[in-house]
Amino acid sequence: MLTKQNFAHARCFLPALGDILPEGTLAFLNGRPDLVTTEHAYGAGEELFGEGEPADYAYQVVRGAVRSYKLLSDGRRQIGAFYLPGDIFGLDLVGGHSSTAEALILTKVRTVRRRSLEAAAAADPDVACELWRMTAGNLRHAEEHMLRLGRKTALERVAAFLLEMDQRLSNAGMSSLPMGRHDIGDYLGLTLETVSRSLARLQKEGIVGFCNARQIVLRNRSRLSALDA
Amino acid sequence: MLTKQNFAHARCFLPALGDILPEGTLAFLNGRPDLVTTEHAYGAGEELFGEGEPADYAYQVVRGAVRSYKLLSDGRRQIGAFYLPGDIFGLDLVGGHSSTAEALILTKVRTVRRRSLEAAAAADPDVACELWRMTAGNLRHAEEHMLRLGRKTALERVAAFLLEMDQRLSNAGMSSLPMGRHDIGDYLGLTLETVSRSLARLQKEGIVGFCNARQIVLRNRSRLSALDA
DNA sequence: CGGGTAATTGAGACCGGTCAAACTCTGTGG
DNA sequence: CCACAGAGTTTGACCGGTCTCAATTACCCG
Numbered sequence: 001m002l003t004k005q006n007f008a009h010a011r012c013f014l015p016a017l018g019d020i021l022p023e024g025t026l027a028f029l030n031g032r033p034d035l036v037t038t039e040h041a042y043g044a045g046e047e048l049f050g051e052g053e054p055a056d057y058a059y060q061v062v063r064g065a066v067r068s069y070k071l072l073s074d075g076r077r078q079i080g081a082f083y084l085p086g087d088i089f090g091l092d093l094v095g096g097h098s099s100t101a102e103a104l105i106l107t108k109v110r111t112v113r114r115r116s117l118e119a120a121a122a123a124d125p126d127v128a129c130e131l132w133r134m135t136a137g138n139l140r141h142a143e144e145h146m147l148r149l150g151r152k153t154a155l156e157r158v159a160a161f162l163l164e165m166d167q168r169l170s171n172a173g174m175s176s177l178p179m180g181r182h183d184i185g186d187y188l189g190l191t192l193e194t195v196s197r198s199l200a201r202l203q204k205e206g207i208v209g210f211c212n213a214r215q216i217v218l219r220n221r222s223r224l225s226a227l228d229a
Numbered sequence: 230m231l232t233k234q235n236f237a238h239a240r241c242f243l244p245a246l247g248d249i250l251p252e253g254t255l256a257f258l259n260g261r262p263d264l265v266t267t268e269h270a271y272g273a274g275e276e277l278f279g280e281g282e283p284a285d286y287a288y289q290v291v292r293g294a295v296r297s298y299k300l301l302s303d304g305r306r307q308i309g310a311f312y313l314p315g316d317i318f319g320l321d322l323v324g325g326h327s328s329t330a331e332a333l334i335l336t337k338v339r340t341v342r343r344r345s346l347e348a349a350a351a352a353d354p355d356v357a358c359e360l361w362r363m364t365a366g367n368l369r370h371a372e373e374h375m376l377r378l379g380r381k382t383a384l385e386r387v388a389a390f391l392l393e394m395d396q397r398l399s400n401a402g403m404s405s406l407p408m409g410r411h412d413i414g415d416y417l418g419l420t421l422e423t424v425s426r427s428l429a430r431l432q433k434e435g436i437v438g439f440c441n442a443r444q445i446v447l448r449n450r451s452r453l454s455a456l457d458a
Numbered sequence: 459c460g461g462g463t464a465a466t467t468g469a470g471a472c473c474g475g476t477c478a479a480a481c482t483c484t485g486t487g488g
Numbered sequence: 489c490c491a492c493a494g495a496g497t498t499t500g501a502c503c504g505g506t507c508t509c510a511a512t513t514a515c516c517c518g
Contacts, residue, residue, distance in 0.1 A: 030407030070376045072458045078376040093365040096350035098372055121361075122354035129350070132361040135368055136322040143327055146297045147307040149378035150418030156507070181465060191507060196466055212515075213465060229301045273482065329505060410497065425473055425498055441483075 035120055037110045042103035048090075051100045055092040057111040061085045064107025065178035068099045069186065079187040081141060082165075082179065085172040088134050104178040120182070149189045152229055157188040158198040159227040162208065166218055177214040202227075261356070264349055266339040273333035277319075280329045284321040286340040290314045293336025294407035297328045298415065308416040310370060311408065314401040317363050333407045378418045383457055386417040387427040388456040395447055406443040407439065431456075 039062065042048060048059060051070060059066075066083040080099055084090050091114075092098050121128035148157050161184060165177060177184075181192040188195065199216070202208045208225055209217040218224060268291065271277060277288060280299060288295075295312040307327055312318050320343075321327050350357035377386050389402040390413060394406060406413075417424065428445070430439045435454055438446040447453060 070372065072376070072380060073458070076380040076458070078379040080372045080375050085478085091365065092369070094360050095371070098369050118358070121357065125351035125354070125357060128354060128357035128361065129347070132350075132357065132364060133322050135361060135364045136320065139364055139368040139371060140321070140323075140327050142230075142368060142375060143299065143309045146371060146375055146378055147301070148237050148308040149375055151301060151305040186379075192465080192509085194506060197506095200466075229303070229305070409495095421497080422476085422499085426474090429498075436487060 027048055032120065034195070035112055035116055037112050039108060039110055042109070043109045044103060044105050046103050048101040048103065048109065049097050053092060053097050055097050056114055057090060057115060058088060058117055059083075059090040059101070060088045060110045060112075062110055063109040064109075065174075066101050066103040066107060066109075067104055067183055067187075068101050077186045078189065080145070080185060081138070082183075082187065084168050084174065084178075089132065089138070091135055096179065099182060104183065116187075154188075154190055154194050155198050155227060156229045157190065158184075158195060158202070159224050161188055162202075162216065163221070163224055163228060166221070176212075177189050177216065181213070205210065248447055251341070252312040261349065264341055264345055266341050268337060268339055271333060271336050271338070273334050275332050277330040277332065277338065277367050278326050280327065281325050284319060285394055286319060287317060287343055288312075288319040288330070289339045289341075291339055293338075294333040294403075295330050295336060295338075295407065295418075296333055297330050299328050306415045307418065308412060309374070310367070311412075313403065313417065315396050315409075318367070320360065320364055320367075333412065339410075368379055383417075383423050384418055384427050384430065384456060385458045386419060387413075387424060387431070388453050390417055391431075391445065392449060392453055392457060395450070404444070408446065410442070424434045 037060075042064075045055065049055075061083050061153065064085075065085075066089070067079050068081045068089060069077050069079040071077050074203065081089070082104070083101075083200045090097065117127075117131065121131055137145075148160055149227050152160065169175070169177070179187075181195050184190075185192040190198075199208065199210075202224070203210060205223075207218075207227075208221045209219050211217065253374075267337075277295065277324075278284075278286075283372070290312050292314050295316075295318070296308050296316060297310045297312065298306050298308040299410075300306050310318070311333070312330075319326065319330065346356075346360065350360055377389055381389065398404070408416075409422050411417075414421040414424045419427075428437065428439075431453075432439060435450075436449045436456075438448055440446065
């Protein structure tokens, strides 16, 4: 999967980023020379781990992007989260991974053995607290997302998505969306057609503009926020 | 709010339970004499804490039940979780509570100061790990619920709800639902009418039976599981 | 220029929402 | 003991937002 094609595809979404992330986003793992981390690269669509597999590693995105999802038997898919550079995931404590994780584009991650994380946490309460904090942050995101999925209209969900990505992509130094309409739909609990129609409506009203399908410019963040219920 | 009426209402849903919980469900807090816990009672509908308030305490349900929810400005509500006897919640590490918590019926909870929990976690890695595990468990539940909200039909959501409650209520020694149709709807991202219609359909097909609105008997768990996608 | 994938757009169907009315249950008070 | 009140639940009719299916267009890379 790590083909030349994938690489070229990914490169255009990571312009001039190189391996340097914004200050501090890697601080948690950087500051601990006792934790052995290894880097690993995945091509677009490649699986990092599958639902149900034992959770032997924790992951941090260095560059690229990852989707985390659950499947129903008939193929319906719910993406629970997208992970961008700096994000840590895979900390499933009990009974293996609860979701599958796949690279959206060419993605580099750091991995740490769970056992060594647990050892570090046992030795240093600050590390334990930090790990807890990461999981609590993921839980907070999930609660916010449940509100979107359960109670917001299609337009409100798309508006919320654009605002979330605007924030997070700029933090990660990325300039365009790493995911397509199908992924956005599966994240928002919508079909890709509904996502496309919602975006078209936002464009018609002058709230957003398109360079191309993956480069969306927010022309009026306040009107977008107002739509987000 | 702790009126005679409320008490009578609640009592009939907690038959002969007294203050005794199934073995082990309170072990986490019981085993630590250094952690000072205080008990507190709330009447039906009473608020334990509100979204945005500082999270100074962690809570554990002793008896009764709690709903945790977020609101949109126009009143739309999404219940993220129900907490039953034994469940621990309110562990919002950063920036105050992310949801509001209210008692569904007459409810008794134990509270622990967050500061003393953190102190205990710093002193004992096992405590820290256990706290992390609780949050990870809540995250796992949230991920499962996102799948329901985003990708399941009304009937599938109701089936999943019944199976979840069947399991958890019997663990908690409770014999009937502590919440009404409106709460179920706001948990499942449906209207109360749709919940009622789905239940009626399950009854017509002989999968469930009613003693009354809050006492639902699962006559065929395997067919119910099959409906849960 | 051509091939394939992704995205857009359209028409129609359907699930769940909305609004409204009837019914049930429970506790209250005559 | 029964009538009453009020909240909660059920049921019905209709509406509308989102999905489905299908055709067209745009875009990226050969």
